[in-house]
Amino acid sequence: MEEAVLYNYIAQHSSARPEVFEWIRRQTFLRTNHIRMLSGEPQGAFLTMLTRAMGVRRAIELGTFTGYASVSIALGLPPEGHLDTLERNDELEDIIRGALERASVEDKVSVHFGNALDTLAALSATFQPYDLAYIDADKREYCAYFEALLPLMRPGAVILADNTLWDGKVFDELCHDAQTGEIRRFNDMVCKDRRVEAFILPIRDGLTVITKK
Secondary structure, three states: OOHHHHHHHHHHOOOOOOOHHHHHHHHHHHHOOOHHHOOOHHHHHHHHHHHHHHOOOEEEEEOOOOOHHHHHHHHHOOOOOEEEEEEOOHHHHHHHHHHHHHOOOHHHEEEEEOOHHHHHHHHHOOOOOEEEEEEOOOHHHHHHHHHHHHHHEEEEEEEEEEOOOHHHHHHOOOOOOHHHHHHHHHHHHHHHOOOEEEEEEOOOOOEEEEEEO
16 A cells, blocks of 8 residues: 555544644745655654643653644643753754744743753753653664663653654665664664563554653
């Protein structure tokens, strides 16, 4: 089955998403060269539903991009809930702020610009445990992100890691680039880590769901 056909069928048989997501998609298409980095409707809807179902109050995201996943998570938070989202590229700030404002979730979200590992170290100084984490940043840093995040998560918390099938490159023996290699190492590391339980959902480009014991 073609991916586009499957995507359209899923979208047509799922609850409608707020208008803000079409705005984010259009802004991403018009103002960036990386439309494929945008989280799609099925994954965004899953993030909102999981956040709400888990009763998440504190969440953290690594890799804001143009805010699609950020808004998805924030919409699932209760009124007192909060999301810390980390992004390296401050040139995206006006799109991110615009998305948060259009979704009326700007009071629930703190946007931190800079190196993600440095920001995580700073956040750990005022440690309050997180219920949910979403990793969708530099693929070459996935193992480091995981190790930095895990101590910040409460027992029973969930870490989601995007792109862990990496367009099928992870099981293609001819692929040896740095990003593919790191995702392979991440997948191997997580499945062997006794501190967590994990499985990969074949959503979009692979979404690993990790629960801290």
